[in-house]
Amino acid sequence: MNDLALLVAATLAAGTPLALAGMGLLVNERAGVLNLGAEGLMLVAAVAGFATGFTTGSELLALIAGAAAGAIGAAIYGWLVIWLNTNQYATGLAVSLFGSGFSAFVGIGFVGKKLEENPVTGVPLLRDLPVLGVALFRQHWTIYGAVALAGGVAWFLYRTRGGLILRSIGESPSAAHALGYPVRRIRLVAVVVGGALCGLAGAYLSVIYTPLWVEGMVAGRGWIALALTTFATWRPARMLFGAYLFGGVTMLQLYLQAAGVQVPPEFMSMLPYLATVLVLVIISRNPLWIRLNMPASLGKTFFPGS
């Protein structure tokens, strides 16, 4: 029983960066912008967060620095695709390539350094519950933050006027423009918020989850988060479910290894990536289902007044 509780706890910790980044990308895509630069933003944020944590010793400042780095990177990306109308695929790729190069370059001085470990307090009282305490309530606060964020995003998208406008821009920017909404500004805000959340996810990895800086440490999580937006059919609750499902896949691999299952570790490490492919195949099999759920203007550039 306790083993299972630990597995659940580890799953939550591993799924949180996917949930945070995925939620950011979901907001982006609901406004019609597909940010393939997520991986690069997460890498830059991971190194920014680690550097801040290492110099100041403050975990909170480190996470803020990561979110800020992600937001700045996303602002550059947003300026290019929204105001200069560059191709979203190519620009996102450029951000990813730049992020991996830049983070490797900046991070050289931090390789092999270690952050001071902050003891995780968890939720008072609830943490002492027999099994549930270990499984759910002895986590870093960001994990509860991620769950709350999903609720917040869902409330914003479906219960507020702002969310309605955001979704309408994702479906038809020209109609929203005709109604007088500042399409490009709103898109930029969505992109920056999405970038900040990707950044938070990156900083979470290097400051709380590992806590180390290693070159390329995001290891495709940005791309997996992008795949999760499709898996979630652009809905916050499903995104949360998908993120922790993938966290579980990552952890299962470690558990099977520990349990002495005789499969080479390299094949175990392939699991999250193969699972992503499998999930994409299952969810995209029906083109109509995807077309019904996907924001209609996703990935297309918008010229006001055309």
Add this chain to the structure above:
Amino acid sequence: MSLLSPVIAVVLTAVVGAALFAALGKDPLSALQVFFLEPFHGTRALTELALKSTPLILIALGLALCYRSNVWNIGAEGQFLMGAIGGGGLALWVTTEAIPMSPWAFFPLVIVAGALAGAAWAGVVALLRDRFNANEILTSLMLVYVANYFLSWLVFGPWKDPDGFNFPQTVSFASQTELPRVIRGMRLHWGSAVALLAAGGMWLFLFRTFAGIQLQVGGPAPAAARYAGFSSHAAIWTTLLTSGALAGVAGAFEVAGPMGQLTPHVSTGYGFTAIIVAFVGRLHPLGCILGSGVLSMFLIGGELAQSRIGLPSALSGVFQGVLLLSLLACDTLIHYRPRWSGTR
């Protein structure tokens, strides 16, 4: 005019580079000299430049074909690694069985092995896209990680050199598997000529055959292509199999050429750098050759910067990103005249 923006982008990258060097407390002029002039200095440097360009040209040609027909294969790195495994496996077999053959006989064989392995890996992406409608951007990229782990498994496990002091590498391949060299004493091999021939072939295919035109219509105008009866299934399969095969050949050349054995570090990100080559080369075969020259200059410049002025070689990664970003921005600024207006 659109030919101007790669030039402006390279200049902008140099400016950003100079600022970066100055910020790091190095003399910008001498640092730029290491990056932009040293790689062209002398016969040996030039052959090394051509050697590094070879895989970039091969991969970028395939990617240019893909991107022209709106197929977003970004997993060339994985196809390259599979090609390296295919070519390396063949070389390993020839080595362990001690098969007597001339290097010139092995040369076409290693091309076929690399091409088949790379095309098979890209074929998975094509199948998932065509049959199951799965987004090729994400599947091709996920398969890069899978290919990477597969290569690790091979060189840490079944293919490991038994006398290699437990290093993750195969035995050094026998001399008959070595690609024939162009100049004695230099590492440049005849695979470079194959890359140039491939560029010529790609030019003929894209601009002088009906099939090539059909593919390119599907990129900017999918509806028109559908109306004209051009098959989008054929486009997905042709572009992905071709680009996979080309990336695979590049991988096989890298193993049988400069490496001479299979290690986990066969690629230094050629598959990703080639994406930039394809864009800098305007998705044109001739442009890919020129673009690969620029990018291999950055790669070599990064290595030189490490040994000469003590800057990390990761710097070339920064330059690559800046180059592509400024290229994309330049394209817009050249084609449009920005005006400040009230439009939000």
